[in-house]
């Protein structure tokens with residue numbers, strides 16, 4: 001007889017762990033919930049510090065499973081991604097965003113990604129460097145105009161305008177400056193999405209709340225803008241047909257029901273514009289705040305910009321040479337990852353880090369806490385761009401740093417976001433110094449993205 005045990009002789013044993021992760025009691029979590037409304041980041045950080053890398057949080061009718069080890073992030077986002085679909089917040093955000101690439105699942109997601117992916121190919125993005133440089137130069141001119149008299153500039157607002165303009169030109173080949181209301185409408189849609197995410201429920205659309213009225217108006221406004229852009233492009237096709245609008249027109253034309261085609265077009269464009277402008281605008285706002293706090297770092301960025309660019313506009317080739325500026329952007333996104341939380345829901349039961357995750361469980365991966373995990377980062381709260389120098393970054397767990405997510409749902413716009421943030425930071429810092437206005441504390445506000453709460457008023461000074 002061989003030494004291999006017979007399956008008949010050994011009774012089947014369920015090898016899956018029975019243990020659920022530790023966590024606060026329901027009563028303690030109720031207290032946390034009220035704190036959570038005020039400071040979600042502090043709650044996530046303190047829960048991770050108190051209970052470790054796997055935490056169970058019974059929140060109201062739900063139990064959240066919060067995993068905070070890079071191995072856990074790898075498991076959920078990549079190794080076993082098929083078991084996880086987009087979770088709580090994003091499901092509720094669907095009423096605001098529709099079924100665009102960020103919130104869709106399965107076959108619909110696959111076909112959307114296939115339609116849009118070519119627009120984001122590195123070669124095509126590289127061709128956009130000139131457009132981004134032009135928009136950055138216009139921004140510098142606008143900021144300079146505010147220098148005289150020490151007028152305060154809301155840098156968050158300025159970055160939002162800039163990134164919307166860049167997206168319009170790079171993705172849609174369209175000028176969004178013509179639509180005055182677009183920034184405000186995105187703000188209202190975002191407020192509604194975040195409200196539904198945080199209340200863990202969908203508020204009936206007919207309730208006559210002021211926020212809902214603003215949301216309905218904003219949605220109608222965005223529908224109108226998107227329909228206008230699509231009609232314009234259909235009437236005047238672009239030369240190479242490789243922008244997002246042209247591709248979407250082509251793919252939604254194949255839809256049997258024209259109303260479905262129109263809705264798909266709208267969902268996709270609103271999603272891309274929202275996902276693409278807020279994230280990069282937040283990164284740049286935090287970058288200007290951190291450079292103001294760290295003048296020596298700011299000086300190095302300026303020296304590099306002068307050395308690499310002289311007084312000409314940046315091109316794609318310069319990106320590799322703006323190495324220190326890139327490290328600064330990477331460090332900014334470590335401390336303030338624009339997408340601070342990645343919510344997922346388990347389809348089937350699973351095991352993560354030796355703990356049981358029941359089918360249907362809400363699972364959270366939090367880039368904000370991962371990026372400050374003390375086992376993977378020295379002095380995690382310190383701003384230190386040198387962490388991203390090749391010798392110090394070598395050997396670091398790849399999933400300790402996930403500003404663009406990971407796995408199949410990895411950010412489609414990551415090259416565009418990095419190119420834009422680097423080019424804009426180098427261009428502005430080469431010519432201007434932005435300093436924070438006294439009396440305006442700078443605090444993070446975790447909305448759909450991690451924003452600077454209440455804006456970022458700064459004064460502008462030319463470098464002579």
Ligand code: HEM
Pocket residue numbers: 101102103113167271272273275276277279280283333337338339342343402403404405406408409410411412413414416417418421
């Ligand atoms: C600094 C800039 C950016 C950051 C930090 C960022 C971050 C992220 C992250 C973390 C995800 C994954 C979300 C998840 O797994 O649930 C994501 C997805 C996405 N991002 Fe970005 N993003 C940035 C810029 C952009 C830009 C410029 C665009 C372009 C329009 C864009 C469009 C998208 C889209 C459409 C998705 C969904 C992809 C999919 O599920 O297939 N992002 N982004």
